[in-house]
Amino acid sequence: MALIVQKYGGTSVGSIERIANVARRIKSWHDQGHRLCVIVSAMSGVTDQLISQAKQLNPHPNDREMDSLLSTGEQVTISLLAIALHAIGVPAESFTGARAGILTDGTHTKARIRNISPERVLASLQNGNVGIIAGFQGQNDEGYITTLGRGGSDLSAIAMAAALKADVCQIYTDVDGVYTTDPRIVPTAKKIPVLSYDEMLEMASLGSKVMQARSVEFAKKFNVPFEVRSSLTETEGTLVKSETPDMESVVVRGVSLDRKQAKITITGVPDKPGFASRLFRALADAAINVDMIVQNISAAGVTDISFTVGSDELDKARRAAQPVITTLGATGMLAQEGIAKLSIVGIGMKSHSGVAAKMFESLAAAGVNIQMISTSEIKVSVIIEESLADQAVRAVHDAFGLSA
């Protein structure tokens, strides 16, 4: 008899048949006596089609009108899902973001949730209804519809779970959980039953396919446990929750891999204050996502700074960095594509020594050279040759005994 929040993404509700299938899944939970609040996305393809229509009329459509336009996608899904539930005898009521009491700031197309007034939804649940809520959208102070940007429906689900004080928040997706590493690389990779928020955030390449960092951060902030699970099977997924002492017994939780990285090294940087700030301000102003940054101790008054970006942003990053190099008198810039970032993640690392050494040893034994190293409390990342990435993942995954 729990209060369960579920979220189904665009693929899970991508056709009339799939909506009917989601309705049957909801019914099976409902029949067990649980109270349910279900957040849904627009049917897959709908949002892109609306964007395309708007851009045909205006290459730079107004953000406020785009929000009103795109919000119709989820509004269609909530009504269709409620109608499908009625057909199989499950009482249900649909709610737009506004009717569900999701209040946001006024930043159209990427609004932030400010507050949720869940009274209407709670009253409907108390009347025995399944509440069906449009994800990705809310309303600002002035009554305008807003949307939450990428990954917004996950955010709606987490926030709704917090507001309703739900017992569980289930994020249904097309993978059945988070694995110790990509099973396409290591077929014996196993599903991780429990992860901390921080581990989920650090499992970049694994986690980000499942959920945007933003939603995980929100869940961490409001301490909302959530489960990532498949909308195609009945198996349990991965539960993400706040750190508990027993989590530390597992030293390394998983091995994560980001391909398509590129590295830029600025050589001969004068060892004076201000260079790094100027450099990364210029990159930020060009909207370039910088990932790892490594700077060594200077020798003879000059030093090197290396950083990584997505390989599709390499050219843009070089153009943005060049004026800073020229102005502040560094000697040069080296760029390299074809690299990958391999990370081991686990909160157990904090209390275990020798983790990094073990990782480096396994890479050396596999003949993989390490180009850059960066560490955090719960992660060790290395930059390696992309062509060696698969064998590197297998070696590290094996070294930490992560296979099933």
Add this chain to the structure above:
Amino acid sequence: MALIVQKYGGTSVGSIERIANVARRIKSWHDQGHRLCVIVSAMSGVTDQLISQAKQLNPHPNDREMDSLLSTGEQVTISLLAIALHAIGVPAESFTGARAGILTDGTHTKARIRNISPERVLASLQNGNVGIIAGFQGQNDEGYITTLGRGGSDLSAIAMAAALKADVCQIYTDVDGVYTTDPRIVPTAKKIPVLSYDEMLEMASLGSKVMQARSVEFAKKFNVPFEVRSSLTETEGTLVKSETPDMESVVVRGVSLDRKQAKITITGVPDKPGFASRLFRALADAAINVDMIVQNISAAGVTDISFTVGSDELDKARRAAQPVITTLGATGMLAQEGIAKLSIVGIGMKSHSGVAAKMFESLAAAGVNIQMISTSEIKVSVIIEESLADQAVRAVHDAFGLSA
């Protein structure tokens, strides 16, 4: 410098190109310095597609959810139209029915407008925006989205024009006005420049193609003059307004024709109170639209009652009438398809005698037999053989000198 309400139907906004075209038309009015409030329907086909999707999931979808579902159709159009206007430099703001302050009763799928609070729209107009409002929809006391049923967007336009105290309400459609008769039958038929509300209502076969009676009645009740005109040309259409003395100078305004009518005659009806009420209650309960009703003086204690229905409702009407005939002891029932109703309409009739006689003479001269006659203050209708309908219309149209 007028305040103009315009309404564009689903065909006028049926594609991205057509929305761009409507935007250009609005711009030309806006550039003349007028303030504009524009009501739009869903793009043609969208509403039917949504209905079809819902029916695939549930043959009897919930009315409230259907309203929420169907309202997305207009919500897409308003945003796309606003975005198109921005592209050509016209400031515009879109409003769902709810945001426009359209408050209705709670009768989902065929709600009635109760009240309009136009403050938000007025404020936006005062800020220089063109207000773009979703037709066909409103919101009830409880915050649920409602829809107004067939012809609802016309109703939204008329009601908005009343609330805004607009100078003009223009209903754009795919015909360029109301004609003296169907130009496909009489090529010399001419466009009627001015009609009274009552004449518009009585011009059934001409008027109903253009606008539902409901919207005309609403316009009459709140005295909102409106103009029916084409969204494809620039020519003036037909202005519909309250009766003025000079309208009476034209005796007959137009000739209207309803095809696909059927006639039922109940014979040997005992001339006692109660038969007609029982008969038409039974037909009403079966949701049959009865049009003309004719009863003659009784002879020898029995009489005949004839009435007309749409020919597609003939079988249903016979089944509904049979029990009454049996119970109350009429002698029989005759049914006839293949008839048509021809009407002349004009408020001038009230003050001119001999109008009906002239009509009957012209029909006799054309060799058309009259089967039933019914009159109102501003209309004379006759039932004739459908195969003779075209020549009958030509004869009557000619007799009253209606050709251009």
